[in-house]
Amino acid sequence: MKYTLEELKSKPKQELIDISLDILQEKQPLLIINPEDFEIVVFANNQDIIAEWKRKITYVPMKDRIKGIYQYDLSVSILTNDISKTFFSGLTDRNHLDQDSAFIPSEEDTKIIEIVENEYNLKDKKGQVYVVERENEYNIIYIDEFFRSDQIIEKKTYKKGLITHKEKMIYGKPNGFTEID
Numbered sequence: 001m002k003y004t005l006e007e008l009k010s011k012p013k014q015e016l017i018d019i020s021l022d023i024l025q026e027k028q029p030l031l032i033i034n035p036e037d038f039e040i041v042v043f044a045n046n047q048d049i050i051a052e053w054k055r056k057i058t059y060v061p062m063k064d065r066i067k068g069i070y071q072y073d074l075s076v077s078i079l080t081n082d083i084s085k086t087f088f089s090g091l092t093d094r095n096h097l098d099q100d101s102a103f104i105p106s107e108e109d110t111k112i113i114e115i116v117e118n119e120y121n122l123k124d125k126k127g128q129v130y131v132v133e134r135e136n137e138y139n140i141i142y143i144d145e146f147f148r149s150d151q152i153i154e155k156k157t158y159k160k161g162l163i164t165h166k167e168k169m170i171y172g173k174p175n176g177f178t179e180i181d
Helices: 005-009 013-027 062-067 107-119
Strands: 036-046 051-057 058-060 070-077 083-087 126-133 137-143 145-154 160-168 178-180
Touching: 005 051, 013 036, 013 051, 013 083, 058 107, 107 126, 107 137, 160 178
Parallel strands: 058 126
Antiparallel strands: 036 051, 036 178, 051 070, 070 083, 126 137, 137 145, 145 160
C-alpha cells in the first residue's frame, strides 16, 4: 500500500517498522527476516522515511568468504518502497559485486552465532557485532556509536583471547534526517 509522506509521519515507529517489513517480504520473498536479529532505526526528513535494518550480529563464516559478497543489512524507503542493501565480505576482490544473495546461516553457522552471543551476552548490546571466522579463531568486532573493540576468541574452546583494537568512534544519522522514536 502506498502512503503519502504526511500519512507516514503521523504513524508510530512500530507501525513504520511493520510497513517496512511488509515491503521487504513482498520484494524479497525468499529472504527470511526475524526482526529480533536486527537493530531497526527509522529516520525521516522532508522527502522520505527510511527504516534501517542492521543485523545485531553479522557472522562471516570462513568457508563462505570465497564465494563473494553477501547482503546483510537493509535500508527501506517506506515512501517509495525501494530497498538498498549493505554488503559485507572478508574479500577485497570486488568482482563479485553483481552477486545479490542474502547471507542465510546454515544450521552450523546458527549454532556458532548462538554460542558466541550467549557466551558474550552480545544480543543485549546496542550496536553491531561482527563475528569473522578464521582458521583457529573468531574475530569479534563490536561497534556502537561511541566505541569499537576487536577481540579474538579461540575456536575450539570459545575462550576470550587478545583484545586487538579499541578506539572511540562517533557515528550519526544520515545527513538531513532525524530519528523517529
